Amino acid sequence: xxxxxxxxxxxxxxxxxxxxxxxxxxxxxxxxxxxxxxxxxxxxxxxxxxxxxxxxxxxxxxxxxxxxxxxxxxxxxxxxxxxxxxxxxxxxxxxxxxxxxxxxxxxxxxxxxxxxxxxxxxxxxxxxxxxxxxxxxxxxxxxxxxxxxxxxxxxx
Numbered sequence: 450x451x452x453x454x455x456x457x458x459x460x461x462x463x464x465x466x467x468x469x470x471x472x473x474x475x476x477x478x479x480x481x482x483x484x485x486x487x488x489x490x491x492x493x494x495x496x497x498x499x500x501x502x503x504x505x506x507x508x509x510x511x512x513x514x515x516x517x518x519x520x521x522x523x524x525x526x527x528x529x530x531x532x533x534x535x536x537x538x539x540x541x542x543x544x545x546x547x548x549x550x551x552x553x554x555x556x557x558x559x560x561x562x563x564x565x566x567x568x569x570x571x572x573x574x575x576x577x578x579x580x581x582x583x584x585x586x587x588x589x590x591x592x593x594x595x596x597x598x599x600x601x602x603x604x605x
Contacts, residue, residue: 466489466503466505466569469489469503470489470490471487471488471489471505472487472488472489472603473486473487474486474487474488474512474513476511476513480513481587482511482514482560483509483510483511484510484511484512484513485506485507485510485511486504486505486506486507486510486511486512486563487504487505487506488502488503488504488505488600488603489502489503489505490502490600490601491503491571493597493598493601495579495596495597495598495601498519498575498576498577498578498579498597499573499574499575499576499597500572500573500574500576500581500597500600500601501571501572501573501574502571502572502600503526503569503570503571503572504569504570504572505567505568505569505570506528506530506561506562506563506567506568506569507563507567508563508564508565508566508567509562509563509564509565510562510563510567511560511561511562512561512562513584513585514558514559514560514584514585514586514587515558515559515582515583515584515585516556516557516558516582516583516585516589517553517555517556517557517558517574517581517582518555518556518576518578518580518581518582518583518594519555519574519575519576519577519580519581520552520553520554520555520574520575521552521553521557521572521573521574522550522551522552522572522573522574523549523550523551523552523553523570523571523572523573524548524549524550524570524571525545525546525547525548525549525568525569525570526547526569526570526571527547527567527568527569528546528547528563528564528566528567528568528569529544529545529546529547529563529564529565529566529568530544530545530546530549530561530562530563530564530568530570531543531544531545531561531562531563531564532545532559532560532561533559533560533561533562534557534558534559534560544564555577558583558585558589576597579596579597579598580594580595580596580597581595581596581597581599581600582594582595582600582605583595584605593605
């Protein structure tokens with residue numbers, strides 16, 4: 450289960466994301482939802498199983514349906530962000546706004562999308578097996594298992 454809290458102070462003030470190197474990812478015909486997001490790697494230590502990055506979503510766009518393969522700390526830096534998880538008997542929709550902090554355990558699968566003005570999030574992951582994500586289809590079958598090195602190089 451994730452822990453979620455609101456930071457007492459604004460998330461990040463004056464942090465300019467325009468000068469960063471961003472890798473742009475979009476969906477294709479294989480996906481029935483609008484995929485349009487960007488990743489900027491901040492730090493990567495594959496030997497320690499650690500990676501830090503920013504994710505930036507276009508308005509109302511998703512990233513790929515995925516499962517986290519490491520403990521993940523997240524902070525919403527800009528905009529509104531939505532997580533959609535499916536439990537056995539219900540769909541759980543969480544809305545997070547600027548300043549939200551969360552810590553999630555290994556193994557959480559979910560959809561993520563931005564709100565109407567897009568979103569920017571900070572992620573810090575500790576991945577014991579050097580894998581960051583499973584990219585999933587709608588039936589939870591693994592389409593791609595992404596390593597820290599692959600993710601940092603934009604090869605996923």
